Amino acid sequence: MASTSNSTSSKIITLRSSDGEVFEVEESVALESNLIRRMMEDDCANNIIPLPNVTAPIFYLVIEHCKKHAEMKDNKEKKKELRSQGEELLKSDPHTYSNLMEAVNYLDIKSLMDLTAQWLADFLKGKSPRLIRELLKIKNDFTPEEEAEILERNRWAFD
Amino acid sequence: MSDENLTTCDGNWSELPPEILEQIFRLLTFPDTRRFSAVCSQWRSILKSEPSAFGFGSIPIPWLMVGDEAIGSGLPKRARRIGGRIRRFFNPVERRCYDIEAAEFARSVCHAAVRDWLLLSVCREGKEESWEVLFLNPFTKERFNLPGAHSPFDLGVCSGVPTCTDCVVLLLTKGVAQLQTTLLKVHPQENQDPVATYTHPTTFELDVLDAVYCGGLFYVYGMSWMGRVLSFDPNTGSLQHLINMFSALSQPLSINLVESLGNVLVITRGDSGGGWCRIYRLDLSAKAFTTASVELEGQLLLVGAGTSTAIPAASGSPDSTIYFAKCGTFEGGMCKFRNGCKNNISALSPLDGGLYGLPGKSVTPWPKSLSDDSLFDDNLERLHYIRVPRVRAWADASGEWYATGGVEGVWIQPPLF
Numbered sequence: 076m077a078s079t080s081n082s083t084s085s086k087i088i089t090l091r092s093s094d095g096e097v098f099e100v101e102e103s104v105a106l107e108s109n110l111i112r113r114m115m116e117d118d119c120a121n122n123i124i125p126l127p128n129v130t131a132p133i134f135y136l137v138i139e140h141c142k143k144h145a146e147m148k149d150n151k152e153k154k155k156e157l158r159s160q161g162e163e164l165l166k167s168d169p170h171t172y173s174n175l176m177e178a179v180n181y182l183d184i185k186s187l188m189d190l191t192a193q194w195l196a197d198f199l200k201g202k203s204p205r206l207i208r209e210l211l212k213i214k215n216d217f218t219p220e221e222e223a224e225i226l227e228r229n230r231w232a233f234d
Numbered sequence: 235m236s237d238e239n240l241t242t243c244d245g246n247w248s249e250l251p252p253e254i255l256e257q258i259f260r261l262l263t264f265p266d267t268r269r270f271s272a273v274c275s276q277w278r279s280i281l282k283s284e285p286s287a288f289g290f291g292s293i294p295i296p297w298l299m300v301g302d303e304a305i306g307s308g309l310p311k312r313a314r315r316i317g318g319r320i321r322r323f324f325n326p327v328e329r330r331c332y333d334i335e336a337a338e339f340a341r342s343v344c345h346a347a348v349r350d351w352l353l354l355s356v357c358r359e360g361k362e363e364s365w366e367v368l369f370l371n372p373f374t375k376e377r378f379n380l381p382g383a384h385s386p387f388d389l390g391v392c393s394g395v396p397t398c399t400d401c402v403v404l405l406l407t408k409g410v411a412q413l414q415t416t417l418l419k420v421h422p423q424e425n426q427d428p429v430a431t432y433t434h435p436t437t438f439e440l441d442v443l444d445a446v447y448c449g450g451l452f453y454v455y456g457m458s459w460m461g462r463v464l465s466f467d468p469n470t471g472s473l474q475h476l477i478n479m480f481s482a483l484s485q486p487l488s489i490n491l492v493e494s495l496g497n498v499l500v501i502t503r504g505d506s507g508g509g510w511c512r513i514y515r516l517d518l519s520a521k522a523f524t525t526a527s528v529e530l531e532g533q534l535l536l537v538g539a540g541t542s543t544a545i546p547a548a549s550g551s552p553d554s555t556i557y558f559a560k561c562g563t564f565e566g567g568m569c570k571f572r573n574g575c576k577n578n579i580s581a582l583s584p585l586d587g588g589l590y591g592l593p594g595k596s597v598t599p600w601p602k603s604l605s606d607d608s609l610f611d612d613n614l615e616r617l618h619y620i621r622v623p624r625v626r627a628w629a630d631a632s633g634e635w636y637a638t639g640g641v642e643g644v645w646i647q648p649p650l651f
Contacts (some may be wrong), residue, residue: 134304169247176250195258199270202269204267204270213274214273215273216248229268229271231649232266232332233269
């Protein structure tokens with residue numbers, strides 16, 4: 076992993092984001108992604124691996140999170156730090172957070188998927204539908220009648 | 235937050251690939267799934283498409299509707315306040331309560347529950363002897379009246395939900411040296427008068443403690459100087475004595491019948507030696523019951539008179555668990571059975587911190603000790619007789635409504651979408 080001493084011998088993987096930026100990433104970090112792992116097993120390892128679904132800023136975030144995630148194992152402080160960073164991003168820029176989740180899903184990084192989903196669920200737990208819409212900037216696409224019916228049936232959950 | 239923001243960023247969260255949303259939704263508590271389903275139509279359709287996948291487990295653990303216990307001078311033991319339109323429901327998974335309002339709750343006594351339906355008797359305002367009997371779904375507010383049913387009866391048992399075409403309801407009224415059964419066939423849109431009322435003389439005073447429907451027959455557990463299991467055939471109207479069970483010496487404090495995987499289980503509990511619980515299975519062909527406690531076969535039991543239910547336990551659960559509502563003279567609690575430990579109970583503990591006597595939103599523990607003599611009726615030797623109060627409702631001088639009898643702790647399936 077990024078922080079361990081064997082990083083000197085670690086191989087560097089080259090990846091290209093959808094907007095053309097090239098990233099050089101340590102193999103141990105890149106292999107957190109099952110997508111990249113599969114591509115390497117399919118012998119694309121010596122070439123630049125294209126990631127047509129991920130933009131550079133998002134990919135940068137993913138790598139950062141992967142590195143931190145590797146560091147955080149058995150480290151409560153780091154765990155907290157990563158979590159609060161995730162929550163901060165969720166609060167300040169939910170748009171980017173959703174892109175991050177999409178990228179993590181596309182790259183198939185299970186550990187990070189679990190974490191980002193958990194942070195989101197914790198963040199929204201107990202909140203009203205209206206507040207969730209406001210926080211995540213989601214448009215209410217129910218008709219007034221539909222919404223009234225949903226609220227009436229589930230009133231117990233909204234008090 | 236400006237409208238512009240709303241439009242420019244719109245689409246991200248509501249249009250995420252379903253597998254991402256599903257992963258998030260799987261982490262939600264049951265009420266959160268309901269809140270999330272009201273956010274936008276895409277979220278709703280995902281949550282509705284597979285309601286069983288979200289909100290803890292494949293079958294939601296039933297909620298417990300709890301009575302509002304009234305203690306005061308001049309009030310009979312085990313009186314409850316029934317005047318309000320709100321009833322409190324406890325979700326054992328979250329260990330929190332929800333208040334649900336329905337006009338029908340005011341002055342109502344519950345007799346039975348089947349899935350998300352309650353069988354209620356509602357006392358007409360100003361007329362303490364005049365009752366309406368109805369089925370209510372407290373979550374959807376659907377109701378079916380049963381105009382031919384005469385209350386107060388003591389316990390009701392349903393063969394299924396009232397919306398199915400062949401639902402049969404048995405109403406049991408106990409009396410001195412007789413047991414009266416009233417049979418109703420429920421057709422929501424049709425005639426709901428009782429099919430028949432039968433009076434069955436008995437040579438003993440029989441206190442009906444619980445009843446259950448299983449495989450076309452109703453089974454009734456009654457108690458006099460010893461326990462008896464009777465079967466009632468809705469096709470012939472005949473009440474048959476099946477088995478004598480449990481002399482008073484075995485001292486159970488509560489006895490309940492549960493239908494589980496096509497069998498009738500008898501669940502008994504007592505308080506000696508730190509509390510015990512034994513499960514017996516009726517062997518219907520041999521007219522006997524298994525003498526050894528039986529395995530729960532992966533089922534989770536939720537036990538309460540008239541409302542017991544069995545659901546598959548969450549996979550990987552090492553212990554079989556029984557949740558008890560208030561039943562008999564026992565106040566409720568939870569039992570865990572260790573695998574391989576057939577006849578003993580490993581722990582009898584208050585259910586996750588308890589839930590009875592809920593003033594405000596706070597949850598107070600179930601009593602751990604059963605030494606409180608106020609739990610027992612006067613003039614009866616403790617443990618030899620379990621007397622459940624008859625159904626009665628009345629208003630005091632200030633207009634506050636009270637009731638005794640009926641079912642005090644009701645297991646009910648939580649609301650579906």
